[in-house]
Amino acid sequence: MTKRAALMLALMEPPPGLEEEFADWYDTEHLPQRRGLPGFVNGMRWVALEGFPKSLASYDLASLDALADPAYLAVSGANSTPWSRRLLARTARAGRMRVEVEQIWPGTATFLPPRKTARLLAARYADVPVQQQQAFADAANALAKTLPGLAQLRVFAGVRDAATELWVLMEFGAPVTLSMLAPVLGRIAGYGADVFNLYAPYDRDALR
Missing domain, CATH: 3.30.70.260 (ACT domain)
Structure with missing residues (x-):
């Protein structure tokens, strides 16, 4: 059975005072890392003009299987970099939502x-x-x-x-x-x- 194309969204609110570091982390470490993983078709960042949280990262996936690939698991969760773990803990308190969905249209x-x-x-x-x-x-x-x-x-x-x-x-x-x-x-x-x-x-x- 052919797997559906999928999408992962990461909606985050940079805590006050960490905006510059948050941008550095995304631009130099996190987004390039994700873009290079198997099954990640692309990775893009967006900024909210209206709505919350302020930061959105979008990743088209070949299928949701990309999120179970050993290469992804090796750099996610407890295996994330120290920089990622520190900033993600702060954004979790400020506002964060992760979305994993399949394309139906x-x-x-x-x-x-x-x-x-x-x-x-x-x-x-x-x-x-x-x-x-x-x-x-x-x-x-x-x-x-x-x-x-x-x-x-x-x-x-x-x-x-x-x-x-x-x-x-x-x-x-x-x-x-x-x-x-x-x-x-x-x-x-x-x-x-x-x-x-x-x-x-x-x-x-x-x-x-």
Whole structure:
């Protein structure tokens, strides 16, 4: 059976006073390390314009098996670097969420090149029954067609704390705002979003 393409998201809030070190850690150690692992198709960083936590790292995966690969396990959890363990402990207190989901729409698409994406919407919809997930994806696709500047829509499914969750990721080629998107996407097929964050591609120089 062919494994589904997958996605891992790491949403984190850098603690006050650690923003510069957090950026150094991600830019010089963590993201390059992840990008080189088997099954990691890409790795990108984003900064929240609206929503919480502020930092988002996204990783397209060949499948969720990448997270069980010995190469990944060798540099994760208790095997993480001392720098990673120290910073991750601090972000856990400030605000952190990890997401592991499989792509159910359109199938195997990956993130567009950063130069083609001005904004990214990441929205979570909880407790959508498995039998309703395809109808949800169809509804999201129909709604997306009404939005100006949409470059790509993807829908992902997973389980958190024994409950189902769907994530909708939309990449836009031009700036948009949550006030533009919420009336259309805040509720899809009867299910409301409990995470609804808008991001721009990470550019450290632009944040200085």
